[in-house]
Amino acid sequence: MATYIKCGQLFAAKDETVLKDMAVVVDGNKIVKVAPAAELAPEADWEVLDLSGKFVMPGLIDAHLHVGMSGEPDTSAYSHYSGYGEIALTAMLNAQADLMAGFTTIRSEGDINFIDVDLKKMINTGKVWGPRMFVSGVPLSSTGGHGDSHFRPDIDLGGMAFKVDNPDQCRAAARKVIKYGADQIKLMATGGVMSMGDEPGAPELTYEEMKTICDLAKSHGKLTTAHAHGAAGIKNAIKAGITSIEHGMLIDDEGIQMLADYGTYLIPTVIAAYQIVANGVEAGIPAWGVEKAERCLKNHGENLKKMRKLGVKIGFGTDAATPYNKHGEQGFEFELMTRYGDFTPVETLLAATKVNSEMLRWDDKIGSIEEGKLADIVAFDVSPLEDITVMKNCTFVMKDGVVYKK
Numbered sequence: 001m002a003t004y005i006k007c008g009q010l011f012a013a014k015d016e017t018v019l020k021d022m023a024v025v026v027d028g029n030k031i032v033k034v035a036p037a038a039e040l041a042p043e044a045d046w047e048v049l050d051l052s053g054k055f056v057m058p059g060l061i062d063a064h065l066h067v068g069m070s071g072e073p074d075t076s077a078y079s080h081y082s083g084y085g086e087i088a089l090t091a092m093l094n095a096q097a098d099l100m101a102g103f104t105t106i107r108s109e110g111d112i113n114f115i116d117v118d119l120k121k122m123i124n125t126g127k128v129w130g131p132r133m134f135v136s137g138v139p140l141s142s143t144g145g146h147g148d149s150h151f152r153p154d155i156d157l158g159g160m161a162f163k164v165d166n167p168d169q170c171r172a173a174a175r176k177v178i179k180y181g182a183d184q185i186k187l188m189a190t191g192g193v194m195s196m197g198d199e200p201g202a203p204e205l206t207y208e209e210m211k212t213i214c215d216l217a218k219s220h221g222k223l224t225t226a227h228a229h230g231a232a233g234i235k236n237a238i239k240a241g242i243t244s245i246e247h248g249m250l251i252d253d254e255g256i257q258m259l260a261d262y263g264t265y266l267i268p269t270v271i272a273a274y275q276i277v278a279n280g281v282e283a284g285i286p287a288w289g290v291e292k293a294e295r296c297l298k299n300h301g302e303n304l305k306k307m308r309k310l311g312v313k314i315g316f317g318t319d320a321a322t323p324y325n326k327h328g329e330q331g332f333e334f335e336l337m338t339r340y341g342d343f344t345p346v347e348t349l350l351a352a353t354k355v356n357s358e359m360l361r362w363d364d365k366i367g368s369i370e371e372g373k374l375a376d377i378v379a380f381d382v383s384p385l386e387d388i389t390v391m392k393n394c395t396f397v398m399k400d401g402v403v404y405k406k
């Protein structure tokens, strides 16, 4: 039985157009018809969903988050859990919160012990409900780098990342990540904010190391994604052939030009730095983390404005769940993108749909409301083009033709 959705306003995300009084017909997990409601009446046995008072759009895609963390003030959150069982169940609840916030597709940017890969399997086999997932498994980091977060010299296992310190180790670790089911390889090109003792501006993995990883990924049809703040590390990653730069908060003009020239995607994650700065030491965030976030956020807005002018491909990602950046609350990033990067509301919507689907090479299946695509459809009570803050309050969620929220 088909489902007929009456849409008061329809933003299909093929371009910036918003159409009034449209109808979308869903059969199984696919969109089979999109037409003006006046020209398409529902058949007798169809279920009718009346979203005539709502702004309807394709399911949102968050291209950067971590399912195993929940916005705890201290980044060493993983060490507070009793074990993998608790982390895995937490990951399930976080992914479900993402879906209920309208994010029908999420990309995990690295989680401990491949829990994201396992969760994706459980969701895809229907054993638990949740969003569509693209997973990175365990990221690759240099010793002492952004993903090497253990500080007891006698413990060398169980951190966030595989530690790699030369191209051969990179090749071996990348093969392992692919073997255990990652959709893309995540690497740490520079230091980070919530990693004690490293410097966001400093390069970590070298050009040669990242080139080895990117070449191997390409030969296996996989994408690559680089945590990168500092300009030198960003440029190394771009030259190495990385698919997307994550954060990019300490980039320089040459790096911005390179993003445009190479067609590399940039995922801004403004909310990650913003929430650390806004909540601060008083909220329990370590002082070194707050200091680094302040530095990272300082020029991020100006840099994003330059990128926007140059036509850099800007996607949407939130880094949920860094401190106070909770799963299910990441719709705040839309507002922050307009505030910091001068993006228009509709540009932020396209970043989280069309652009992200193209980055994931899934634009033939998701990212817009078109006949033949998967039925990932969400809705909001007012138009985000008039009030972008509404993106925090998704009121209808359909993924793969199944309604999760209405």
Ligand SMILES: [Zn+2]
Pocket: 064, 065, 066, 109, 319
């Ligand atoms: Zn991250």
